[in-house]
Amino acid sequence: MTHASSLCGPAPLIDAHAHFYHALAGRSDWARVNGARLRAGDRIGVTYHVASILGSYGHTSPTYFPSPADVTAGNDIMAAFAAEEQRRVRWYVAVNPNHTAHALAEIRRGAGQGAIGVKLLASRRADDPLLDPVCALAGALGLPVLHHIWQHRTREWPNQEISDGCDLARLAVRHPGVAFILAHLGGGGDWAHTLPAVRDSPNIYPDLSGSGVDRGMLDAALDALGAQRLLWACDLTMETGLAKLRALDVIGLDENDMADIRWRNAARLFPDDAFPACEAVRVS
Numbered sequence: 001m002t003h004a005s006s007l008c009g010p011a012p013l014i015d016a017h018a019h020f021y022h023a024l025a026g027r028s029d030w031a032r033v034n035g036a037r038l039r040a041g042d043r044i045g046v047t048y049h050v051a052s053i054l055g056s057y058g059h060t061s062p063t064y065f066p067s068p069a070d071v072t073a074g075n076d077i078m079a080a081f082a083a084e085e086q087r088r089v090r091w092y093v094a095v096n097p098n099h100t101a102h103a104l105a106e107i108r109r110g111a112g113q114g115a116i117g118v119k120l121l122a123s124r125r126a127d128d129p130l131l132d133p134v135c136a137l138a139g140a141l142g143l144p145v146l147h148h149i150w151q152h153r154t155r156e157w158p159n160q161e162i163s164d165g166c167d168l169a170r171l172a173v174r175h176p177g178v179a180f181i182l183a184h185l186g187g188g189g190d191w192a193h194t195l196p197a198v199r200d201s202p203n204i205y206p207d208l209s210g211s212g213v214d215r216g217m218l219d220a221a222l223d224a225l226g227a228q229r230l231l232w233a234c235d236l237t238m239e240t241g242l243a244k245l246r247a248l249d250v251i252g253l254d255e256n257d258m259a260d261i262r263w264r265n266a267a268r269l270f271p272d273d274a275f276p277a278c279e280a281v282r283v284s
């Protein structure tokens, strides 16, 4: 529970990029890892974890190119977990855009079960036309789309097509009514490349997750995009999320900008009723 003794204070805090594991993902410690995330979240002061499950995480089909059966199983488990942890977990329905009909059906099914966003598995470059029907449906349902970016194209990675900020910007311009969350500004890609690449794409919102805590990254992101375009998030490394909250404090963000990054931008991007505990703060 979020309370005054949380490491990062009592104000609402939304982790816009989280993951949970499950019994079909080939690791025996899955429940312990999930429990550790929730415990760390409570200690840090996370009000909501917005999470996805990536199929079987590579166990029975590739992480970023999961089979339709693995996508469905992962989403089922995610939906059940979010229902069980209703107080603090929300979810993205994950889809593989290579299987258009299945992806669209999963998005509809997920939205019906309470999913508040779409996690696009990075099996196609971000500007690939296969992503268009998925984004159109997400837009029609009012769901933001989370897409991974890895700028560093030093080689091809099996079952992934590496996207950079320019690729995502081309997708975003085709879907001006959809909010795109650019996954982990601090991980995988090159933020110095990403920031100018997405500066003029007002519907792209980088999340701050990723294990990179480079000096200057947060200042550069604030300079390039402003606090209203950034979402706090942890992805797999919650300690780096904590470090970034501390850094945001130290570089002197005012209370308003801090609230935007901690939760208000997320509350604006996701469906209206997604975060009731935060809305209580907004009206009080």
Ligand SMILES: [Zn+2]
Binding pocket: 017, 019, 183, 235
């Ligand atoms: Zn992720």
